Amino acid sequence: MTDAIAFKLNNKPVRLNVDGDRLLLWVLRTDLGLTGTKFGCGEGHCGSCTVLLNGVAVRSCLRKVKDVQDKEVVTIEGLAKEGRLHPVQQAFMEHDALQCGFCTPGMVLTAVGLLTKNPTPTREQIIRGMEQNLCRCGAHTRIVDAIQTAAGEMKGGR
């Protein structure tokens, strides 16, 4: 059973004929070739598959592709604009806030979602906002530092 699904992906319109019950994660990774969105646990526990849906960080392993109809999806590949990194990406790099890098796309997008909701979070608010994302290498301290730096950078309104 195929459905015609149309949505905006990384600022470009997308039209797909797919089974609308398929999960967004797999449609992104296979049909659309965007492998920056990672599979980590498949049950919403780890956050590796996080994408932005209308600016809100969601887990693509729990979303059916038909649920993004007419909405706007941003994956890690769509975050940098014209080769210019998003301040959160830049801050992750400058703080070395990653090791193996597998959880990183989900961490970055969760942080972007967090800063959209609350542009001037306290350290405690960052920790609470990131709490449901898992990192096995132990980059947590640096990730919090990076998000604080990015929040400072973004105050200009970017």
Add this chain to the structure above:
Amino acid sequence: MTTEDYVALDFKDSMELFPQNRREFLRRLGGGIFIFVTLGELAIGQEAGRQRGGRQGGPADFNAFLRIGEDGRVTGFTGKIEMGQGPITSLAQMLAEELDTPLDTVEMIMGDTERCPWDMGTFGSMTTRSFGPALLAAAAEAKTVLMELAAEALQVPQEWLVAKDGVIFDGRNKDQRRTYGQLAKGQKIERHLQGKPTLKDVAKFTVVGKPLLRRDGRDKVTGKAQYAGDLREPDMLYAKLLRPPAHGAKLKNVDTAPVKAMAGVQVIQDGDMVAVLHEFPDMAEKALEKIKAEFDLPDPTVDDKTIFDHLLKADPQGRAVAEGGDLAEGRKLASKIIEQTYLNSYVAHAAMETHSALAKVEADKATIWASTQNPFGAQGEIAGAIGLPAQKVRVITPFVGGGFGGKTRNTQAVEAARLSKAVGKPVQVVWSRAEEFFYDTFRPAAIVKINSGIDGSGKMVFWDYDVLCAGERGAAQFYAIPNHRTTARPSGRQGAGGGHPFATGAWRAPGNNTNTFARESQIDIMAAAAGMDPVEFRLKNLSDPRMIRVLEAAAERFGWTPAKSPSKRGYGVACGADAGTYVASIIEADVDANKGTVQVKRVVCAQDMGLVINPEGAQIQLEGCVTMGLGYALTEEVHFKDGKVLDNNFDTYELPRFSWVPKIETVLIDAKDSPPQGGGEPAIILMGAVIANAIYDRTGARLLQLPMTPERIQAAIQKA
């Protein structure tokens, strides 16, 4: 060598380097300067050779290999892999230093069996301390060749020449110069390093020792970095495999008919392996759910409660890994004797990337991209499984999404290869989280018994240590105890009669987490028995200057003030050694006695790892050790019953989270004169004991089993 052999090796304090003869690939590389180094020709190689004695290693050829291309670019080739621990940066840094060339002209090719020299695997914190010297030697030799070429080209004696930033010039006339590219142009020079090279004086280092950001950072924050599961080949299929419900279960019958009717699904049955394949992974998973299978379940065996009695039953013979003095004499001198048993549970690796592989098997060759810590081991496993000679199997290692010892067994790569051979198309296998938990080679459950004593002055007079199943790494104590014996009994392979109910293997600093938990807990108990401050007690009983130095450095940074434990402050201390590195940690923790929960507030960790190549990388690894260590100390424990692994995702198996992470302060000891040692594992070994000691200091309750869950903490407080 089988996987079992080299995994077993990792439980020991040993070197593991086995060169192999493989030269054909040179021809494909074009012109330039090529340097080969065989570790057997170097001092460090002699040690490797001793360890190798009696083992089936490959014939000696070379371990390190580098090329200076005709464009002057430097390429280092290594069988080591990048899984987050940072060699993609630190190895390039070492090459740039020794070769006097800008870092951005240096590239590392890693973990490709066709292009890189044979390597046993990336584990045991071996990359810098074992492979590093070979790489430096290759660079030094390359520089010698460049100097010879420059002397000839410029018609000046070598001693007048200066190398800097990829250029060699005449020190008296700087216009007389040649770039490395100019020197390598049109050459095809091949050198095999003989004897020990003259390395650059550490005092002249300008690149090594400087903190450098990760070179893979940009690719990893943009989603460009590719892992094995991200790779695509034309016409590829995704496979999902039928799994047994329990270890030891046998497939009785299987009905694949309902699946065969589904569009686009292919079913492969090959012995016990039943797989469904589809052009989309989620559709393959859906199809798998439709397969009807019956299994014969194994007889009830053990669970996570009965496991320790079960392991004790096997009672395997141990061997003395360290011994000195006379235990009976020591006992006579003791005024207080402490006997204690420490338990540790099975722990999962739980890397965020599950085991993944893409295999493309053709008529007479195969290419497999795999998430693996030992591509050359994978090559052998795959070759055997699909009936090709090893040299026809190429294993390529893209970025690996965390390993921690868990990616040394390459079952998923073998599965992908077998399926690709069967369907004649490229096949990708990416394990689900449940498969990852089920097939993980867990850190083994273990039991440590210690009997030790102090005299009236607070000196330890005897130490009798027996470890079962953890492994011997880190078992030998390092205090100045005149009468001591350390017995290590096998790490315990899977099997009946007291063996583990599933596979076990190396987990970040294998053996040492358990051994250090037991030893440093016992030391604290003795300090309390002696009525002494735990730092003072350790210093009184230590004689190794490097251990004393890290402990004093940690105490100084922490602002330690002496007090007998329990002081109610919640301070804990522990020290240890791993992978040639000395570490000491002091922490402050809060305990909620009602809930049984612990919040570690501050960790100070001092580390002496010899010469530090990349202080930034070393610090990140240390922070990672502290953070990951919170998990095995406080929550991580695999639950199981009768061959079933009851944890299959992160809802029940709890990894450390942001809110758990303390303020982490690191002190890297300046030890430039000592060779570089391991950094990816040492600091994690302290986390069990240092938290147990802090809990005792806060509450007076002594925890003897890891992880220190709320239930166990509450029980210990009740008892105290």
